[in-house]
Amino acid sequence: MENKNYIVIVQCHIVKERCSGYFCEAAFDQRSGEFSAYPKDSSLRTLYFTCGGCCGRATHRKLTNLLRCLKRKEGIEKEQVVVHLSTCITKDNFHAPVCPNLDYLKTLVQEKLGLDLIEGTKVSEKSEKLRKSGKYKK
Numbered sequence: 001m002e003n004k005n006y007i008v009i010v011q012c013h014i015v016k017e018r019c020s021g022y023f024c025e026a027a028f029d030q031r032s033g034e035f036s037a038y039p040k041d042s043s044l045r046t047l048y049f050t051c052g053g054c055c056g057r058a059t060h061r062k063l064t065n066l067l068r069c070l071k072r073k074e075g076i077e078k079e080q081v082v083v084h085l086s087t088c089i090t091k092d093n094f095h096a097p098v099c100p101n102l103d104y105l106k107t108l109v110q111e112k113l114g115l116d117l118i119e120g121t122k123v124s125e126k127s128e129k130l131r132k133s134g135k136y137k138k
């Protein structure tokens with residue numbers, strides 16, 4: 001994570017119809033959950049957007065646009081960028097099971113665009129207990 005200074009958080013479009021995204025943002029602010037590896041005192045940049053709806057293909061278009069803007073406007077290279085797929089995409093949770101298009105999303109981000117990817121954002125203690133108990137499958 002040392003050379004990363006631009007963090008993109010991709011969230012489930014369907015879940016975001018009712019979720020403000022607060023818990024993702026708060027997890028980043030607190031550097032908790034899947035953000036715990038980032039230093040607190042740095043001037044990290046963040047950008048939040050949704051996958052655009054099933055099948056998630058808009059993720060590729062949005063990231064392509066972002067990478068072009070970052071390079072042209074600020075000289076930021078894609079090696080400085082890391083993508084987090086929100087926990088509501090990557091884990092069984094209160095809203096729904098794991099995204100049925102998770103592998104496709106990972107292919108778009110990692111294979112097609114060559115970006116580093118981390119699965120998850122906020123990690124809820126309650127949900128982790130339910131995962132351990134088997135109520136949540138992943």
Ligand code: SF4
Nearest residue numbers: 011019023024087088
């Ligand atoms: S992980 Fe939680 S806070 Fe983040 S978008 Fe999904 S439901 Fe909303």
Ligand code: SF4
Nearest residue numbers: 012051054055056099
């Ligand atoms: S592709 Fe996955 S993350 Fe995107 S809207 Fe559909 S279920 Fe949600």
